[in-house]
Amino acid sequence: MKKWLLLVLAVVALQLNAQDIAHYKKIVKELSSAKYQGRGYAEDGANKAGRWIAKEFAKVGVDEVVCQPFTLNINTFPGKMEMRVDGKRQRPGVDFTLREFNPSIQGEFPLYYVDTLNYNPEKILADLATPQYEGAAVVCDFMFTFKHAADFRKLQRKQECSNSALIYTWETPLKFYKAYGEVVREKPIIWVTPDFPQDATRVRFDMENEFLKDYECFNVIAKVEGFRHDSCYLFTAHYDHLGKLGKKTYYPGAHDNASGTAAIITLAAYYAQHKPAYDMYFVAFSGEDANLRGSEWYATHPLAPLSQIKYLINLDMIGDNNPAQYCEVSDEGMEGFARFEQINAEKGYFQALDRAELAGNSDHYPFAQRGVPCIFFMNEDGDAFKFYHTVYDSWKNAIFDNYEPTFKLIRDFIGE
Numbered sequence: 001m002k003k004w005l006l007l008v009l010a011v012v013a014l015q016l017n018a019q020d021i022a023h024y025k026k027i028v029k030e031l032s033s034a035k036y037q038g039r040g041y042a043e044d045g046a047n048k049a050g051r052w053i054a055k056e057f058a059k060v061g062v063d064e065v066v067c068q069p070f071t072l073n074i075n076t077f078p079g080k081m082e083m084r085v086d087g088k089r090q091r092p093g094v095d096f097t098l099r100e101f102n103p104s105i106q107g108e109f110p111l112y113y114v115d116t117l118n119y120n121p122e123k124i125l126a127d128l129a130t131p132q133y134e135g136a137a138v139v140c141d142f143m144f145t146f147k148h149a150a151d152f153r154k155l156q157r158k159q160e161c162s163n164s165a166l167i168y169t170w171e172t173p174l175k176f177y178k179a180y181g182e183v184v185r186e187k188p189i190i191w192v193t194p195d196f197p198q199d200a201t202r203v204r205f206d207m208e209n210e211f212l213k214d215y216e217c218f219n220v221i222a223k224v225e226g227f228r229h230d231s232c233y234l235f236t237a238h239y240d241h242l243g244k245l246g247k248k249t250y251y252p253g254a255h256d257n258a259s260g261t262a263a264i265i266t267l268a269a270y271y272a273q274h275k276p277a278y279d280m281y282f283v284a285f286s287g288e289d290a291n292l293r294g295s296e297w298y299a300t301h302p303l304a305p306l307s308q309i310k311y312l313i314n315l316d317m318i319g320d321n322n323p324a325q326y327c328e329v330s331d332e333g334m335e336g337f338a339r340f341e342q343i344n345a346e347k348g349y350f351q352a353l354d355r356a357e358l359a360g361n362s363d364h365y366p367f368a369q370r371g372v373p374c375i376f377f378m379n380e381d382g383d384a385f386k387f388y389h390t391v392y393d394s395w396k397n398a399i400f401d402n403y404e405p406t407f408k409l410i411r412d413f414i415g416e
C-alpha cells in the first residue's frame with residue numbers, strides 16, 4: 001500500500017515538474033514573439049507585454065496584481081532604417097546597428113576612412129574640411145576610437161567638424177548598446193561588422209528616430225500572502241527590452257529577460273499553491289534597459305517598506321547552459337549568500353556560484369544601494385549569452401538548462 005502511494009506521489013511530482021517547465025517555456029516564447037516587438041517603447045511593445053504578464057500572474061492564482069506606472073524620456077527607432085553602401089543594402093541588426101541616442105539622418109554622403117596606421121588627428125580634420133569630404137561619414141575601428149576618445153569626441157559635435165555621421169566597425173554579432181537614450185545627440189554613431197567594405201565611396205542613409213517624452217510605462221507586481229506580514233521576500237526580473245530597429249527588425253530578448261520574467265511567474269505559481277511563511281512580491285520591472293528606471297521607481301515607491309525585505313532575488317538572464325552561476329550580492333545579503341552556497345554544495349545545482357563585485361547592471365542595484373539584502377543571478381558566458389543584445393536573442397536560440405536548478409536553489413533557500 002505504502003509503496004503504491006509513494007509511486008503515485010513520485011509520478012505526481014514528476015508531472016508537476018514537467019508542467020512547470022512547459023509553462024516556463026510557453027512564457028518565454030510568448031514574450032519574445034513578434035506581438036511585443038522586442039518589448040521596447042515604440043508601438044507600446046513593453047506595455048503590451050506588461051498587460052499580458054499581469055493577466056498571467058492573475059491566472060496562476062496570486063492574491064493581488066498591481067500595475068505601478070512611472071514615466072521616462074526615451075529615444076526609439078520605429079520608422080525608416082535604411083543604409084546603402086555604394087548602392088548595396090545593409091540589413092538592420094545584422095550588418096549595422098545604432099547607438100541609442102542617434103538622431104534621424106537622411107541623404108547621401110562620401111565615406112572617409114580613418115588611416116589608423118598613420119594616425120594623424122589634425123590631418124583628419126583638414127581632410128574633412130575639403131569639398132571632397134564635405135558631410136562625410138567617417139569610418140573607423142571602434143577599439144581604435146576608444147583609445148583616441150578625445151579626438152573622436154570632436155567628430156561627434158557639429159560645431160567642431162562638419163562630418164555627418166560616424167561608422168564604427170565592431171564585432172559580429174552586432175550588439176545594440178543599450179536602450180537608455182534619454183537624450184538625442186547631434187550626430188549618429190552606427191556600428192557595422194568587420195565585413196564592412198574597406199574601399200567604398202558613398203553611403204546613403206534614411207534613418208528615423210522618434211523621441212518619446214514623459215512616456216508612461218509600468219511595473220507589474222504580484223503578491224502572494226504568507227502567514228506573516230511583518231517581513232517579505234521580493235522576486236524581481238525586468239520584462240522590458242530593446243524594442244525595434246526600424247519597421248521590421250526587433251530585438252526578441254528571449255534570454256534577456258523573458259527568461260527571468262518567466263521564472264518569477266512560475267515561482268509565483270508555485271507559492272500560490274504552497275502558501276509561504278512570509279508575504280511574497282513578484283515584481284516584473286519595466287524600464288531596466290532604459291537605465292534601471294522601473295526598479296529605481298519601485299525602490300523609492302515600495303509596496304511594503306524596504307526595511308521589511310528579508311531577501312530580494314533578482315533574475316536577469318537565467319536560462320542558458322553555463323554550469324557555473326554568476327551572481328552579485330549586497331553587503332547585507334552576505335549571510336544569505338552563505339546559505340545559498342551551503343545549499344548548492346549539498347545539492348550540486350551548479351558547479352559553483354561565482355560571486356563578483358556589485359555593478360549597476362540590473363534591477364537589484366537600486367536595492368543594494370539602499371541596504372536591502374539581495375542577490376542577483378545571471379547565467380553568463382553560456383551559448384545563449386553570446387546573443388546578448390543582438391537580434392539573435394530569440395526563442396529559437398533560447399536555452400533552458402539552468403531554469404530548473406535556479407528554481408530549486410531559490411525554493412530551497414526560502415524553505416518550507
Ligand SMILES: [Zn+2]
Pocket residue numbers: 238256257288316317362
Ligand atoms: Zn537584462
